[in-house]
Amino acid sequence: MLPELNEDLVRSRVARRVAKEFGDGDVVNLGIGIPTLVSDYIPENIRVIFQTENGVIGAGPAPEKPDLRFIGAGGRHLTLLPGSALISSDLSFGLIRGGHVDATVLGALEVNQEGDLANWMVPGKMVPGMGGAMDLVTGARHVIIAMTHTTKKGGAKILKKCTLPLTAKGVVGLIVTEYAVFRIREGKMELVEIAPDVTLEDLKAVTEAEYTVADPLPIMQGTEEE
Amino acid sequence: MLPELNEDLVRSRVARRVAKEFGDGDVVNLGIGIPTLVSDYIPENIRVIFQTENGVIGAGPAPEKPDLRFIGAGGRHLTLLPGSALISSDLSFGLIRGGHVDATVLGALEVNQEGDLANWMVPGKMVPGMGGAMDLVTGARHVIIAMTHTTKKGGAKILKKCTLPLTAKGVVGLIVTEYAVFRIREGKMELVEIAPDVTLEDLKAVTEAEYTVADPLPIMQGTEEE
Amino acid sequence: MSRKVIKPVFSAAEAVGRVRPGSSVMVGGFNYGGIPYSLVEALVASGVGDLTLISNDTAYENVGHGRLVANGQVKKVIASHVGLNRKTGQLFHDGEMELELCPQGTFVERIRAGGFGLGGVLTPTGVGTVVEEGKQVLEVGGKKYILELPLRADVAFIRAHKSDRRGNLTYFGTNRNFNPVMAAAADYVIAEVDSVIEAGEINPNDVVTPGILVDALVMKGDHYYAART
Amino acid sequence: MSRKVIKPVFSAAEAVGRVRPGSSVMVGGFNYGGIPYSLVEALVASGVGDLTLISNDTAYENVGHGRLVANGQVKKVIASHVGLNRKTGQLFHDGEMELELCPQGTFVERIRAGGFGLGGVLTPTGVGTVVEEGKQVLEVGGKKYILELPLRADVAFIRAHKSDRRGNLTYFGTNRNFNPVMAAAADYVIAEVDSVIEAGEINPNDVVTPGILVDALVMKGDHYYAART
Numbered sequence: 001m002l003p004e005l006n007e008d009l010v011r012s013r014v015a016r017r018v019a020k021e022f023g024d025g026d027v028v029n030l031g032i033g034i035p036t037l038v039s040d041y042i043p044e045n046i047r048v049i050f051q052t053e054n055g056v057i058g059a060g061p062a063p064e065k066p067d068l069r070f071i072g073a074g075g076r077h078l079t080l081l082p083g084s085a086l087i088s089s090d091l092s093f094g095l096i097r098g099g100h101v102d103a104t105v106l107g108a109l110e111v112n113q114e115g116d117l118a119n120w121m122v123p124g125k126m127v128p129g130m131g132g133a134m135d136l137v138t139g140a141r142h143v144i145i146a147m148t149h150t151t152k153k154g155g156a157k158i159l160k161k162c163t164l165p166l167t168a169k170g171v172v173g174l175i176v177t178e179y180a181v182f183r184i185r186e187g188k189m190e191l192v193e194i195a196p197d198v199t200l201e202d203l204k205a206v207t208e209a210e211y212t213v214a215d216p217l218p219i220m221q222g223t224e225e226e
Numbered sequence: 227m228l229p230e231l232n233e234d235l236v237r238s239r240v241a242r243r244v245a246k247e248f249g250d251g252d253v254v255n256l257g258i259g260i261p262t263l264v265s266d267y268i269p270e271n272i273r274v275i276f277q278t279e280n281g282v283i284g285a286g287p288a289p290e291k292p293d294l295r296f297i298g299a300g301g302r303h304l305t306l307l308p309g310s311a312l313i314s315s316d317l318s319f320g321l322i323r324g325g326h327v328d329a330t331v332l333g334a335l336e337v338n339q340e341g342d343l344a345n346w347m348v349p350g351k352m353v354p355g356m357g358g359a360m361d362l363v364t365g366a367r368h369v370i371i372a373m374t375h376t377t378k379k380g381g382a383k384i385l386k387k388c389t390l391p392l393t394a395k396g397v398v399g400l401i402v403t404e405y406a407v408f409r410i411r412e413g414k415m416e417l418v419e420i421a422p423d424v425t426l427e428d429l430k431a432v433t434e435a436e437y438t439v440a441d442p443l444p445i446m447q448g449t450e451e452e
Numbered sequence: 453m454s455r456k457v458i459k460p461v462f463s464a465a466e467a468v469g470r471v472r473p474g475s476s477v478m479v480g481g482f483n484y485g486g487i488p489y490s491l492v493e494a495l496v497a498s499g500v501g502d503l504t505l506i507s508n509d510t511a512y513e514n515v516g517h518g519r520l521v522a523n524g525q526v527k528k529v530i531a532s533h534v535g536l537n538r539k540t541g542q543l544f545h546d547g548e549m550e551l552e553l554c555p556q557g558t559f560v561e562r563i564r565a566g567g568f569g570l571g572g573v574l575t576p577t578g579v580g581t582v583v584e585e586g587k588q589v590l591e592v593g594g595k596k597y598i599l600e601l602p603l604r605a606d607v608a609f610i611r612a613h614k615s616d617r618r619g620n621l622t623y624f625g626t627n628r629n630f631n632p633v634m635a636a637a638a639d640y641v642i643a644e645v646d647s648v649i650e651a652g653e654i655n656p657n658d659v660v661t662p663g664i665l666v667d668a669l670v671m672k673g674d675h676y677y678a679a680r681t
Numbered sequence: 682m683s684r685k686v687i688k689p690v691f692s693a694a695e696a697v698g699r700v701r702p703g704s705s706v707m708v709g710g711f712n713y714g715g716i717p718y719s720l721v722e723a724l725v726a727s728g729v730g731d732l733t734l735i736s737n738d739t740a741y742e743n744v745g746h747g748r749l750v751a752n753g754q755v756k757k758v759i760a761s762h763v764g765l766n767r768k769t770g771q772l773f774h775d776g777e778m779e780l781e782l783c784p785q786g787t788f789v790e791r792i793r794a795g796g797f798g799l800g801g802v803l804t805p806t807g808v809g810t811v812v813e814e815g816k817q818v819l820e821v822g823g824k825k826y827i828l829e830l831p832l833r834a835d836v837a838f839i840r841a842h843k844s845d846r847r848g849n850l851t852y853f854g855t856n857r858n859f860n861p862v863m864a865a866a867a868d869y870v871i872a873e874v875d876s877v878i879e880a881g882e883i884n885p886n887d888v889v890t891p892g893i894l895v896d897a898l899v900m901k902g903d904h905y906y907a908a909r910t
Contacts, residue, residue: 025683027893047686049893053556054482054629057891058847068484068680069625075483075536083847083880085888088660089482089508089629090564093557094797097577098865100893102683116580126545127553128535129509130583135557138577139798169580251454253664273457275664279785280711280858283662284618294713294909295854301712301765309618309651311659314889315711315737315858316793319786320568323806324636326664328454342809352774353782354764355738356812361786364806365569395809561799570790571819571826574800588819590800592830597800601821613886624886657842657853658887 002179002206003197009226010178013195014146016041016222017176018105021144022048029053029096029136031106032074034146038105041222051101053132055092058084073132093132097139104140106133107147108175110162113189113209115172117145118164130167137171149177149206156208158182179203181220182211193220228405228432229423235452236404239421240372242267242448243402244331247370248274255279255322255362257332258300260372264331267448277327279358281318284310299358319358323365330366332359333373334401336388339415339435341398343371344390356393363397375403375432382434384408405429407446408437419446459619461669464494467642470607471495476504478563478608478634479517483509483536486627487516488611488644489678491670495609501525506605508559508630510537515677521549530603532556555583558600560633566602567636573600608638611672611681612661615645616654619663627681628660635665644670644678688848690898693723696871699836700724705733707792707837707863708746712738712765714910715856716745717840717873719902724838730754735834737788737859739766744906750778759832761785784812787829789862795831796865804829837867840901840910841890844874845883848892856910857889864894873899873907 005013011034019041022028027049030038039061042048050059052072059072060079072078080086087095095101110118117137120130137143150157158175175182180203181193189211194203196219231239237260245267248254253275256264265287268274276285278298285298286305298304306312313321321327336344343363346356363369376383384401401408406429407419415437420429422445468491471477477495481487496519505526511518520526522539528550534540543549554562555577565573574597578584588599610631613624621643623631635641643666672678697720700706706724710716725748734755740747749755751768757779763769772778783791784806794802803826807813817828839860842853850872852860864870872895901907 023683025686027683049686051893052626054485055626057893058885067625068677069627071483071485071626073483075485080885083845083849083892084885085849085891086623086625086628086885087888087891088623088632089556089560090633091891093560094793094865095891095893097557097575097798098796099798100865126535126538126541127551128541129531129533129553130555131509131533131535132556134555134581134583135577138579139557166581168578249454251457253454275457277664278855280714281855283664284656293854294906295856297712297714297855299712301714306656309616309620309663310656311620311662312656312852312854312857313659313662314852314861315785315789316862317662319789320564320636321662321664323569323786323804324567325569326636352764352767352770353780354770355760355762355782356784357738357762357764358785360784360810360812361806364808365786392810394807565802569805571803571805571821571824573794573802574828576798576800590817590828592800595800599803599819622886628886657851657857 002202005178010148011037013178013223013226014176016225017181017220018144018146020221021103021174022046026102027051027100029101029104029140033107035105035107053092053096055087055089056084057087093135096135099139099141101140103142103144104136105144105146108145108157110157110159110164111145111172111175112159112162113211114187115170115184116162117167117172118162120167121165133167137168142173143171145172145175147177149179156206159208160210190214191217193218195220196223228428231404236374237263239404239449239452240402242451243407243446244370244372246447247329248272252328253277253326255327255330255366259333261331261333279318279322279362281313281315282310283313319361322361325365325367327366329368329370330362331370331372334371334383336383336385336390337371337398337401338385338388339437340413341396341410342388343393343398344388346393347391359393363394368399369397371398371401373403375405382432385434386436416440417443419444421446422449455664455667458617459666459669461648461671464490464670464673467491467668467670468494468498470640471500473500474502475607476506476605478605478638479505479507480610480629480631480634481507481516482629484677485681486611486629486631487511488609489516489675490673491609491642491644492517492520493675496520496523502527504528506530506603508556509533510540513537513539532559560630562600562603563637564633566604567633570602572602575600603637605638606640608634608641610635610641610643612643612645614654615643615648615669616651617648618651619666619669620654620659621661622654622658623660632661635661640667641665642668642670644672646672684893684896687846688895688898690877690900693719693899693902696720696897696899697723697727699869700729702729703731704836705735705834707834707867708734708736709839709858709860709863710736710745711858713906715840715858715860716740717838718745718904718907720838720871720873720899721746721749722904725749725752731756733757735759735832737785738762739769742766742768761788789859791829791832792866793862795833796862799831801828801830832866834867835869837863837870839864839870839872841872841874843883844872844877844898845880846877847880848895848898849883849888850890851883851887852889861890864890869896870894871897871899873901875901
């Protein structure tokens, strides 16, 4: 049976694992929700350059005293680290589309086994708009999905085929959930890590997609730090 | 018979007349050759903003002491006037192509009655390349040709049809020579001013293009100042 | 259409007189940042309607140009994200307002194309999604791209930091965002600024938006957000 | 392909080791201005050949990257103007070197597209001229445009003014020209600079080229033109 994890643990487990994906000097964009937490878990010896699509390269943590002149995506307050740059949206999205951002971390409504992503609209509901998400997942070298494994009702989000309108096709490289890590390469999905409290059978029950299993299959990185 | 004008008078007459085309605040690009001289004749009460395609908006005259860090098209030395801006080539040509330059003044090998321009190559000769000329004549709101009326051998340069490879089609708005001024509107050419020392018959003999004659036909502006 | 060399400094109310019923208006800003708040407030006060609003987002229902939407002055929105303004979704949903959504990178590139005389750009963003519907898709080097067309407006409201008297602009912090690119893409450009200084007081190397793009200046007001951005 | 956070400062000779026989190399500069002279000199000294040179012009026969052409190291030139370097015309004319000419605005836009992930741009420049030969011409809103394709290079040599240790760059005077756009369009980017200062010493509002685009720095040398530009 799948473990009952409280929401904080779900979020920290996913964020902690995503944070291990980066190398020194990587330029990373974090989406809203769980992805925001990733910056809290970057190892001390790794300098990740956080970029926000509205024009900051080298964003630091929220300041003690908020200043509306320094905000990130979603209106979050941020500081500038030494050596940062403030740029316009045309340059920012040029960099994003041009492959100058190493990784983007986003949530998802659905992902499928070929790396298609749906995370921007639900037909019949209010349309928020795609914002920068389509550009980010199209342009960033590595697209990492950081999300809860299932919907609130327990439905699968990792599917054979997405049912919702797509954000982009075949772009997702890594999926990190509280239960497992999947890698997608050349349209094929592989389970590459599993949480210590999850069995292969339990995982399969909440994952519609078809995937191969790495052998050996390591325990999900970071869970030992919980 | 057409007057024999010395080269200096030809050049100053053309430049002086071109300089009368501008209004206060016009953004103007000057090509090499006769167009360069135009800046010497701008009336005191008119502030023309000279732009060079390599990235200066607000260029002033050559400095006493040349500085290779401030050059214009053709490597000319220039100064910066108060309120000038230094920009990159992508922004500079964005401004040019986008219609943010009011006028460009260039020489020509040939112009025809429909406003086609040929000024960048002669088949069989070394090809210098078009540089920024094609963008300038395509993007500037007003294309002014400043040139000698004929070739050195006395051949017509204002033609029914250009024979040389074109720089652009249908872009020329005004032709200023030492003998006359022609305006081209909607593919039709009109003689709008004539030099005091030139007759209509003489002009016709060195102008292949078909044109109507303004009535009344004023004397070429600026010639009274010679 | 050469512009005045020395830019007039208008009140916000005077400046927004350029916006007529039916005008298209670009408004700079991303979320709370870089919105020309005083200009937007004056346009709300003017009540001029039937507008096409071109802005990255529609801010919040009670903030910035979100108020134009809430006030019923907008017939069409072109934006990348409208989720934070409940009213935008509602009016669209009820069929009372048109809404054209573009990916944010496409949005800014379309405005750049509009300002810089390009007939369009080929972007990979949106290929294989609803974004490509009704658009030409071209293949270049074995890869698919959507042809996205230019965007222009009658009037642009932009927010800058300092201006010299010739309209050369600098920006501050994350207020920059869409403002520089919009400055090139409208027939009439009004910049709301923190201060106006003499020509020559901005280092020519530091000018971001050349004054030749700017028609008029407005001093930022003491409105809550204007004062804080 | 993330880059080093703290940029290595190489000698010009070390840095040009990234250029291999057959490499494509972008070189910034317009006429005398903004050429990375020390890098170019080192590449001339290296003798590495079979290069594709992408630069607005080919300078002069004895100046800057004009010397690469004169030295027979270049198999193809992509440029907008080569008239000031007699050798370029001669080698092309004699069939010993390829030459691809682009209008200058198209040249810079193609490089921008290459650096910024666009599949191409539609430009009105060159319509009705030899420039449109062999290219797709599209009609948008009743007007014709040429589809121009992206340009990228293996290595870019750019010239900037100051760099901080993270590679954030500023430019000076008319040295800026094509350098910022080339910084985005090559796999390996080397910036020749006047000085290297600490991270934080360049105001983030004044950064023109973000350091994330730069791989390595080279101090400008005491070469005649390097010292004067």
